[in-house]
Amino acid sequence: MNLSQISYRPHIAVVGKRNVGKSRFVNTLIGSEVSAVSEIAGTTIDPIKNPLELLPYGPVLIVDTAGIDDEGELGSRRITQTIKTIASADLVILIVDSRTRLSSKERELIAYLDKIEVTYLLVVNKIEFGVNENLLEELTELRTTHFEVSCKEDVGFEELIRKIIRMLPREDEFFSLNDIIAPTDKVLTVLPSGLPDEEHSLLLSYLDIIKNNLDENTIVTICKDTEFSEISAKLNTPDIIITESHLVNKVSALVPEKVKVTTFSLLINRMKSDLPVFVKGLQTVSKLKTGDKILIAEGCSQHPYNNCKFKIKEWLYSNSKKELNLDFIFGGDLPENLSEYKLLVHCDGCKLNHTEMQTRINEAKLMDVPIVTFGIVASYMKGAIPRAVASLGIKSV
Template structure:
């Protein structure tokens, strides 16, 4: 369990106002002094994360956040950070003071959680000091579930942890590749080794694809793009599937016979982390771009750009060549979108391998709220290089959406 990547764990955020005991409750929850506890409001500044195993649920990430009611100049930035953390949260624990009542900040927080469809549970802390029964009436009136706990005496903590373990959503995430293959199938993974490849290791989507294929008892062959043709020629049976890096898709398509299915790591990730059909809808906007339109290229992680960086250099070049338009292209790095999202006509997003699925789905929702189509790197690259629909052949539902896209249905974005 300790080896489970953070992006594959459920994220549980403790949120609420300052000095309600969020950090104390986090320490009780994880069973150690993870964060500094103080009676001084605003002790927690940046979010604090801790990977742990919550029995009987499994591996999770606990997140302690700053108070949502800090009105100082620096506090406003802390509050924004807390609100942004919600985008990667699978489950939230709203911590209230037992002697208080529901404030406007807390109601706004609950509304935000409902807006992004994030399940939550309320912990009423400091119960040893007494209970404001008007608070309980408010919560009951709004049909909000809660538990009374005391970090000072430990009362209710064990029962609270058991409750949370049973409430965390445990729905099955879409598989990466396991539903496309079966035992003894031959899977060929094409992994180019170029300037963008990390020294001495593979990138996470490649590693995850290998592992999931091995879990299905498939036969996994990993080659560089230059060795693909040779590898195919020595096999005594056809591969079930060839998976390649998006940047090599055209070379791979040329080397792989038409009766063998081909897709990309990025398209696999689009389905596993995000919404493949929603990304396909975003492709139509590429054809609608006009001179002066703003396009956002968003990456979930920060890295030092390479000489021919995929996000900073290649995609902008390919996009301008494909559209033949003078576009205004902006870049964002990290887990959060810029505040002026509605100014953009299109978002081209990375595969999101460093995000958990909830964070990626929330980013798609944020794009929808701003009425901005979104597509991921791999799908956009495959489209602009003419590799679609072949790369969608393994995914019938996505292929159907693509066919609607090809018919140029006017209501395409409302599907």
């Protein structure tokens, strides 16, 4: 299994304090001694990734992490790695000791998970020693779903695994379009004329969307914007039109209001991340002030838009009429000083998978930094957002 295949597996992060049994839990779940188990606190240093075929769900990646109560300078770095692992997880399993009450660190972590809206499950381990009644009362007050297990005696895992499978995302949650289109619907995709060869990654994203339409058994027609009027007339009014942001107004003016019109960028955002979060981020775009710090982030080292830096700067200035402080990063992680920024403007992630894109959203949420994408900003500046997002069943700003 190569790294790219592993990166596309749903990530399950196993977290908790030192010595609550995280590594033994991972070993029991996987059925193999893949993580070192010791009575000495802090055995796990860096995140340990373990591929697993979780039947009947399919392939997943289990990540064992360092304790959230680690100490010292090195301990602080390990906790940072754990937080990053949490931000990139599709499901977090928080392990607590059945004999103790919730600690301040565990309560802080639960608050983090609620804040970034990561799906999580709390597991009460070591029930062979009994369960602290005060702990159960605390979990009831928090309304937190929990399961009681004994890793040592392999108790409680059958029902737990069934629950984990129910909580994991299904592929069609990310990529299906069946909530906006129906079988035999006529889908017209309008591509801009003269798309440069270097924008091949965008073309691949377009192809993904076209393939997903075909998977829903729709009738897909592809044309250039110069052919739109003629093709649209021949189709006798398509059910939905998918095009580029700068073409939405042109296309919308030529079709009835009942026809859905949206953009490739919005669909990419919808498939790979959290479109409503980006739409909400537009509220900040309209309220920017002189001197606000804006971070422009690109997921790869060289984005296909050679002049995107200037486009984003121009768009933000034309909207706010304010002098803004813009910083740019290309590839890699978001900076540690992310909280200093008023807004994060991220690329559409054509070279990132769902987990990688969601990680960046979660990091922004943790720092209370609103986030939008290039595509969202482009549609907003062109006045295309209201119709484009309404066509996807999302309320506009």
